[in-house]
Amino acid sequence: MKIFNSIQEFNSPTKTVVTLGTFDGVHKGHSSILDRLIATSKGSGCESLVLTFFPHPRMVLQQNTDIKLLSTIQEKAQMLEDHGLDNLIIHPFDLAFSRLTAEEFVKDILVDRLNICKIIIGHDHRFGRNRTANIDDLIRFGNEYGFEVEKISALAVNEVSVSSTRIRNALAAGEIAIANMYLGYPYFLTGTVVTGKQLGRTIGFPTANISVKEDYKLIPANGVYVVSAIIDGKAEEGMMNIGVRPTVDGNSLSIEVHFLNLDKDLYGREITINVHHRLRDEQKFASFDALKEQLFADRENSVMYFKQNSV
Incomplete structure (x- = not known):
């Protein structure tokens, strides 16, 4: 798949079948449109x-x-490529673009720049300055x-x-099963492993602290989740805490993953965490011992989840 960072970058003598939209999350609803687009092309x-x-x-x-988004630009691009798309244009959206007239959008962009042979678009799509044009106008432009x-x-x-x-509402509420059903795949977070306070290691639960650099990425509700990741070509099972770590008087959001069967230095590496199931809310414990006891229970429940579910 070829990726272009603006409409102006795209220049191809080959005719194109086009669709447009945010495609946030590239979920099951998008898949039917993408399948139609690719089959038509x-x-x-x-x-x-x-x-x-x-x-x-x-x-x-x-x-x-x-608004928080289900996928970063990089995540979206990878999922679209996995669908078999030929070309992806990620155009910087600004007020100037929003003020293009309908005919300017059609002639200057779709026809002159994208070399369009067909567009696949929603029946209620509106476009042009102040969104004044509709599907009937687009059909008329197509004939012209x-x-x-x-x-x-x-x-x-x-x-x-x-x-x-x-999906957004479900993730915000911690309803990961509902979100994954609509997505058609486990929701995931991509980030870099950074140095944390290493308190988990002192009680037998070392964690990888994940830093997600894109502040617009939707982080699921605080809580403990069953997760997995591919590390060095191998599927690794784990559990993840999202929250402020109230037991240790934390005051900022952290994402910490304890892998069940992995003891490896991951600092500085970018990894993708797939979120499968929510175990419980984040809670404040009276002592480290109480926290440790709960973590053992969480690990046991995570192991049981993987025994009962293929991921």
């Missing part, structure tokens, strides 16, 4: 192309929004400029919209 001899934006348009147009318009059904569009909202 292969059947027509054109290349598939997704046009997406960063920052998220709501971050620009709604200045007070606190020589490209096809395929409407995505109301059911499919609703599935995408409902799924994204439901």
Whole structure:
């Protein structure tokens, strides 16, 4: 897959089948659209192309929004590549772009820059300055400029919209099973292992402290989770605490992973943590001994989860 950091970077003599959107999380609702896009491109001899934006348009147009995203740009790109996409454009979204007229968007971008042969788009899609143009206008432009318009059904569009909202709400509430059902895969966090206070090591539970650099990435609700990661080509099982570590008077959010069968220096490495199941809320214990007793129970429950579930 070829990745372009702006529309202006893209320049191809090959015709393209295009869809556009945020594709946040690249969840099950998106998959049907991507499958249709890729199948259409292969059947027509054109290349598939997704046009997406960063920052998220709501971050620009709604200045007070606190929206968190399901996937970072890098995570999204990898998932789209895994689907078999040919081209991905991640265009910087700004106020100037939002003020393009509908015809400027169609002629200057879709036709002249993206070399479009077909666009696959939601039936209720609105575009152009102040979102004044609709699907009927797009069809009219298609007839004028020589490209096809395929409407995505109301059911499919609703599935995408409902799924994204439901996933965000579920993760914020710690409902990881619901989030994973809508995603079609375990929610994951990618970050770098950094040095922590190493208190876990003193009670037999060494942890990898994960730093997620993208502040817009949605972190699930505080609590203890069953997780896994691929490290040096091997699947490693573990448990993760997200929270402020109240038992040791912590006051800032931390993400700590204890791997069940791994004792290896991971400092400085980037790893991806797959989140499978929520064990419990984060809680404050009366003593280190009480905390240690609970951690043994958490580890036992994590082992049991992996025995009963393939991941």
